[in-house]
Amino acid sequence: MLSKSSKYAIKAVLFLAIHSSEENKVIVxxxxxxxxxxxxxxxxLLQELVKAEIVTSVRGPKGGFYLNETNLGHSIxxxxxxxxxxxxxNSCMMSLEKxxxxxxxxxxxxxxxxxxxxxxxxxxxxxKDVVKEVKLGASFLPL
Amino acid sequence: MLSKSSKYAIKAVLFLAIHSSEENKVIVxxxxxxxxxxxxxxxxLLQELVKAEIVTSVRGPKGGFYLNETNLGHSIxxxxxxxxxxxxxNSCMMSLEKxxxxxxxxxxxxxxxxxxxxxxxxxxxxxKDVVKEVKLGASFLPL
DNA sequence: TCTTAAATATGATTTTTATCATACTATTTT
DNA sequence: AAAATAGTATGATAAAAATCATATTTAAGA
Ligand code: FES
Ligand code: FES
Numbered sequence: 001m002l003s004k005s006s007k008y009a010i011k012a013v014l015f016l017a018i019h020s021s022e023e024n025k026v027i028v029x030x031x032x033x034x035x036x037x038x039x040x041x042x043x044x045l046l047q048e049l050v051k052a053e054i055v056t057s058v059r060g061p062k063g064g065f066y067l068n069e070t071n072l073g074h075s076i077x078x079x080x081x082x083x084x085x086x087x088x089x090n091s092c093m094m095s096l097e098k099x100x101x102x103x104x105x106x107x108x109x110x111x112x113x114x115x116x117x118x119x120x121x122x123x124x125x126x127x128k129d130v131v132k133e134v135k136l137g138a139s140f141l142p143l
Numbered sequence: 144m145l146s147k148s149s150k151y152a153i154k155a156v157l158f159l160a161i162h163s164s165e166e167n168k169v170i171v172x173x174x175x176x177x178x179x180x181x182x183x184x185x186x187x188l189l190q191e192l193v194k195a196e197i198v199t200s201v202r203g204p205k206g207g208f209y210l211n212e213t214n215l216g217h218s219i220x221x222x223x224x225x226x227x228x229x230x231x232x233n234s235c236m237m238s239l240e241k242x243x244x245x246x247x248x249x250x251x252x253x254x255x256x257x258x259x260x261x262x263x264x265x266x267x268x269x270x271k272d273v274v275k276e277v278k279l280g281a282s283f284l285p286l
Numbered sequence: 287t288c289t290t291a292a293a294t295a296t297g298a299t300t301t302t303t304a305t306c307a308t309a310c311t312a313t314t315t316t
Numbered sequence: 317a318a319a320a321t322a323g324t325a326t327g328a329t330a331a332a333a334a335t336c337a338t339a340t341t342t343a344a345g346a
Pocket of ligand 2 (some may be wrong): 250
């Protein structure tokens with residue numbers, strides 16, 4: 001479904017969304033431990049996210065990572081796109097060049113609707129949206 | 144989503160379902176080419192499927208692979224289970240031990256319904272069902 | 287300005303997945 | 317019985333994904 005890397009990235013971003021701010025930056029070590037992701041690995045993923053401007057970083061002492069308002073507006077999908085590439089999730093379940101209604105593969109009708117819904121959901125849900133749910137206690141950050 | 148191996152396996156099984164019978168066995172070479180899967184690789188996958196009794200094989204000259212009536216009754220999910228293992232598809236999108244309603248991860252509500260539908264669909268659809276659709280011209284085998 | 291604490295860049299290693307190769311076994315045909 | 321044709325078993329290699337390691341850069345603070 002999602003690569004391990006994408007899952008890690010989402011966990012880290014959501015963790016930051018909840019626990020960080022410009023005045024309250026978080027260093028990799030303090031992201032890695034609670035999210036239960038190998039430190040050096042999440043560091044690398046964070047670098048990609050910084051380049052994609054999904055998270056903000058500051059170097060040096062008192063530095064660390066946080067999400068600013070713009071960052072918070074990004075969709076969950078955008079995280080996946082940065083880490084796994086644009087259309088990893090989008091592709092046909094049976095390796096047709098492109099999944100289409102004119103020449104659907106045998107699994108197309110069984111799966112395509114649900115898959116579209118998943119994509120739609122990931123595209124429309126922003127980091128901020130998800131944080132709101134977590135803060136309301138409707139869902140929980142896994143470790 | 145599905146591993147390459149699972150996709151290959153599904154393609155091969157559907158190909159057999161459509162083009163083979165006990166009187167009309169198909170040899171690996173003639174599965175590999177039209178399905179566009181490396182021959183030695185599909186051979187290996189087929190062995191697993193034979194062991195799992197999802198396809199039938201006969202050795203020696205005039206031998207090959209085919210699907211009998213029992214084989215045709217298996218679900219698409221059973222193919223995936225044999226190749227990728229039982230709960231690769233089943234797992235939480237954020238690596239919670241087990242995906243559950245009591246302690247849902249932040250993506251649970253966004254995705255869980257659609258995912259359940261996909262699973263349900265893969266579990267309920269038999270090889271025979273899919274073949275029927277293809278024979279009616281409702282869908283097509285990809286290469 | 288020097289030390290220190292942080293991210294960043296780069297690349298090596300390990301693990302997993304996919305692929306390739308080859309020797310072996312079973313069955314048919316001659 | 318021998319030869320030929322099929323799958324089967326096993327393992328080697330290659331490619332990709334995940335993990336680990338380390339040197340470099342940046343900025344704060346003494
Ligand atoms: S054509 Fe294969 S999933 Fe759409
Ligand atoms: S708890 Fe994560 S998808 Fe259900």
